[in-house]
Amino acid sequence: MFNYFFIKFGIAYILDLILADPRWLYHPVIIIGKLISFLEKFLYKAKNKIFSGAILNILTLSVTFIVSLFLARTNYVVEIFFLYTTLATKSLANEGNKVYQILKSGDIEKAKKELSYLVSRDTNTLSLDKIIMSVVETIAENTVDGFISPAFYAFVGSFFHIELFGQVVSLALPFAMTYKAINTLDSMVGYKNEKYIDFGKVSARVDDVANFIPARLTGLIFVPLSTLILGYDFKNSLRIFFRDRNKHSSPNSGQSESAYAGALGIQFGGKISYFGKDYEKPTIGDKLKAFDYEDIKKAVNILYLASFIATLVIISCSMVYNNIPDLRTFFNL
Numbered sequence: 001m002f003n004y005f006f007i008k009f010g011i012a013y014i015l016d017l018i019l020a021d022p023r024w025l026y027h028p029v030i031i032i033g034k035l036i037s038f039l040e041k042f043l044y045k046a047k048n049k050i051f052s053g054a055i056l057n058i059l060t061l062s063v064t065f066i067v068s069l070f071l072a073r074t075n076y077v078v079e080i081f082f083l084y085t086t087l088a089t090k091s092l093a094n095e096g097n098k099v100y101q102i103l104k105s106g107d108i109e110k111a112k113k114e115l116s117y118l119v120s121r122d123t124n125t126l127s128l129d130k131i132i133m134s135v136v137e138t139i140a141e142n143t144v145d146g147f148i149s150p151a152f153y154a155f156v157g158s159f160f161h162i163e164l165f166g167q168v169v170s171l172a173l174p175f176a177m178t179y180k181a182i183n184t185l186d187s188m189v190g191y192k193n194e195k196y197i198d199f200g201k202v203s204a205r206v207d208d209v210a211n212f213i214p215a216r217l218t219g220l221i222f223v224p225l226s227t228l229i230l231g232y233d234f235k236n237s238l239r240i241f242f243r244d245r246n247k248h249s250s251p252n253s254g255q256s257e258s259a260y261a262g263a264l265g266i267q268f269g270g271k272i273s274y275f276g277k278d279y280e281k282p283t284i285g286d287k288l289k290a291f292d293y294e295d296i297k298k299a300v301n302i303l304y305l306a307s308f309i310a311t312l313v314i315i316s317c318s319m320v321y322n323n324i325p326d327l328r329t330f331f332n333l
Contacts, residue, residue, distance in 0.1 A: 005158035005172055006318035008076065009151070012084040013311045020090035028085050028177065032184045036060055040189065040199075049198035057185055057202045064181040068174040073164050079173050083154060086176040088146035089307045092139060093300045099135050100296040103128070122273040130272075132291040137268050139299040140223075140260035141253045145183050147307045148222065149214040153179040155314045159321070182210045193275070211252040218306065219245055219255035226305035227263040232298065237263035240285050247282040254284060260302060261285025264295055 021027055039056050046052035072079045095118055102111040111131055112123040118138050126134065157175025161168050186207035189200035219241050228234040240262025241255070247269075248254030261268050265288035269281040 004076070005155070005170065006315040006322070008080050008083060008172070009154060009158075009318070010311070010315055011080050012087060013089075013151075013307070015080070015084040016087040016089050018090075019084070020094055021085075021088065028082065029180055029184055032060065032064060032181050033188060035063060036185060036188050044199060050201055053189065053199040054202040056189070056199075057206055060181050060185055061178055061206075065174045065178045068177040069162075069164060069169060069171075072171075072173040073167055073169045079170075083173050083176060086150040086154065086173075086180050087307075088142070089303065092142050092146045093303055096135050096139050096296050096300050096303075099131070100293060100300075103131065103293055103296075120274060122276065125273065129291045130270075132293065132295055133266070133268060135296050136260065136264070136266065136291075136299040137257060139296075139303055140257045140268075143223070143260075143303050143306055144211055144215045144218050144252065144256050147303075148218045148310055149183070149211055150176045150179050151307075151310055151314060152214045152217070153210075155318070158318060179210055182207050208251050215252035215255040217310075219259040222306040222310050223256060223259035223263065223302055225309050226302045227259075229305060230298075230301055232263040232302070233265055234263070236265065236286075236288075244284040247284055249281075258284050260299060263302065264298055265289045266291060266295060 036056065039059055043052040043056050068082070071082050099111055099114050099118075102114055108128060108131070112126060115126070115131055115134055116123045119134055121134065123131070123134070154172045154176035157171035157173070160171045162171065163169070182203075185203040186200075188203075189196050190204035190207060191197075191200055192204075220238075224234055224237045224241070227237045237259050241259045244258040244261070245254045248257065257268055261284050265286070267283050267285040267287040269283035272279055272281050
């Protein structure tokens, strides 16, 4: 069977760069979020919060996978469209650029408010340095969640097909969309606060497992390569990656953040407030320079180039797969 994945993914990536997340689109992630909220109302009442949280995870992922499978069966146009909605390169870049423009205008209070839509930390008391740090940190972390991970799972899914009502369907879209459900579950219930410490435990762990490989590919390969091409500090990006990548409380967030910090000569971490409570986060990177507005633009540049390099790798590997019959036979068993 000839796999058209490299064509479909290439178009989806171009759509992402052109359209981002259109305001008129009722985004699939919003629908997944509403499903999670609906199920949570019933499942949270159970006494065993870990078990009911696991049921929430299983039901959400199952529904997302099945619906995505039927969408992929429809036709290539529908499949490409929904595949594009799993990618968020331009949307993430737009959010970073929005804060950048506000800061350049000198309106710090407006920048804090805009930042509050992007991060869960308290933004009302942040200094200028902390605002810039938070934006760059968000771009670094979401390079994985917003692009590399969904692209990775779409690529893996493209190797597998199932027959559905007499039609052979690629699992590229179901894999990518199911990853988005995993990520949405983590962002909604994966907190270590009193309400979700047990109920969101399974969702948080599943997200950790799902991002394990993509996060390391991002920190070790895609970000350093982007840094090298852009003329940022390639050697320091790799040095800080190997030194600080496991300092973060999350097993995955530090992978990309360390590579970004090394590339830009900045330091993440320090005292951060969440929901009115101060936390001392481990430092990632060396403070070779003070934060400035241009660090946001540099982070956006790395994001764009990392997504482009990843896309080239995915398309190239997919094309090789299509031209080696033995590999096709192996993966289609």
